[in-house]
Amino acid sequence: MTVTTVSVESQAIKAKKAARALSLLTTEQKNEVLYKLADYLENRAETILKANDLDLSNGREKGYNEAYLDRLALSKERITDFANGLREVAELDDPTGDILSSWKLENGLLVEKVRVPLGVIGMIYEARPNVTVDATGLALKSSNAIVLKGGSSAINSNKAIVEVMHEALDETVVSREVVQFIASTDRETTQQLFTMKEHIDVLIPRGGASLINAVVENATVPVLETGVGNCHLYIDRDADVEKALSILVNAKTDRPAVCNAAETLIVQEDWLKLHKEALIATLSEHDISVFGDEQVVSVIPNAKLAGEDDWKNEYLSLSIAIKTVKNVDEAIVHIDQYGTKHSEAIITENKETAATFMKLVDAAAIYHNASTRFTDGGALGFGAEIGISTQKLHARGPMGLPALTTVKYQMTGNGQIR
Structure with a gap:
């Protein structure tokens, strides 16, 4: 199916017109919409899963690796999860x-931010059908309209999800x-979409680095930049062995295909000498391949x-990847x-070392004695998330509802002139 420039622009125009009405809705009305979306998604799970099966079949034919297929795959449990995410929002x-x-100014003019x-x-996103739901829920709760452009690998899943959501919206x-x-x-x-700043x-x-870079480098529309996750786990000289290995396993193996999974392990060399056998056994047990x-x-x-x-x-x-260092400064x-x-995460029982790491490392999320897998809107209590921002302007870290808003100054007077 080919979509012309005119039709893409017309969709953006429709979204802009529809967005005005959202600003007039009460919070209760918006919540009712989210509950309706959640119910429809769960009730129509079989329809969505059939479409997802087609995407998975196409992906296997194209030779997608298992990590990529995992990001693409849906199940009744995953559909229930993102329906519950809407309810949480x-x-x-x-x-x-x-x-x-x-x-209030001296002249009596009331200023409100x-x-x-x-x-x-x-x-604009790649092989994660859940983003279709998460982004829509967050957009609607924050009174925004949304134009979704998913990747080709999930085209059938996304179409089915949006069709179900449209049916739900027709009941609201x-x-x-x-x-x-x-x-x-x-x-x-x-x-x-990059150039439709009049409407978007x-x-x-x-998604991946190539997608994000393409948007950042070519768009004339303002970009809220999300980032790829080359996340590090630093095991310090004073790290507890059991704690360190447990966090490593979770950060690397829980869902290796997501952006908050650990990609590089940095190990203080004295700790490695003392606990190499335990580390080797852990890596072997979980089939983790090492580049060091x-x-x-x-x-x-x-x-x-x-x-x-x-x-x-x-x-x-x-x-x-595993890197050895002499101390926290080298890490x-x-x-x-x-x-x-x-x-980025540090595993240590030394509070001073942890404080140094957390103050000096420049990242959206810093952990002491915890897995990087918590960099997630749902895990941190935001409900769903629309992405994880690695930039420093407007929003940083997991982006929930406040990140999808801006501010307006409202002035109320009684005839004041300047």
């Missing part, structure tokens, strides 16, 4: 209309026009010598050079 405080600050929706969000006070889905696998349609207020790319420096290769069986690309790599699989230098400012 409904329970969250509505940020729109919040008065962030107010003051109010949180308002962005307007129309353009969401909200027009289905607030959720636009560009049902095209043509890359040109993505390029077209912000673009949010979510010379010291690592000399200690860990079957480890391959890491090249420059390994320190930069977001493996998204059961592979990991921080390595992270500064190769990290993507996403999520």
Whole structure:
């Protein structure tokens, strides 16, 4: 199916017109919409799963690896999870209309700084059908319309999900026009979205480095940049062995294909000497392939010598790079050079070392004695998330409802003139 420039633009225009009505809805009305979406998604799970099976079959024919297929795959449990995510968003405080600050001038003019929706969000993403639901829920709760452009690998799943959501919206006070889905696998349609700043207020790319870079470098529409996750786990000299290995296993193997999985393990060399057998056993038990420096290769069986690309790599699989360092300062230098400012963790019982790490490492999320897998909107209590921002302007870290708003200054007077 080919979508012309005109039709893509018309979808953006429809979204912009529909967004105006969202600003007039009460929080209760928006919550009712989210509950309706959640119920429809669960009740129509079989329809969605049939479409997902087609995407998975196409993916296997194209040779997608298991990590990629895992991101693409849906199940009744996963559909229930993202339906529950919508219900959780409904329970969250509505940020729109919040008065962030107010003051009265000497002339009696009342000034209020109010949180308002962005307007129309353009969401460009790859093989994660759950993003279709998460992004829509967050957009609607924050009174934004949304234009969705998913990747070709999930085209059938996304179409089915949006069709179900449209059916649900038809049973509410909200027009289905607030959720636009560009049902095209043509890359040109993505390029077209880059330049529709007259109709779209912000673009949010979510996916691999090539997608994110393409949006950031080519878009004339403002971009809320999400980032890839070359996440590091640093095991310090004073790390508890059991705690360190448990966190390593979770951060690397729980869902290796997601952006908050650990990709590089940095180990203080004295800790490695003392606990190498336990580390080797853990890596072997969980089938983790190792690319390491010379010291690592000399200690860990079957480890391959890491090249420059390994320190930069977001493996998204059961592979990991391992770097040895003398102290926390060397660990921080390595992270500064190769990290993507996403999520970084230190395992240590030394509070001073942990404080140094957490103050000096530049990333959206920093952990002490905990897994990087918690960099997630749901895990941190935001409900669903629209992405994880690694930039420093407007929003940083997991982006929930407040990240999808901006501010407006409202002045109320009694005839004041200047």
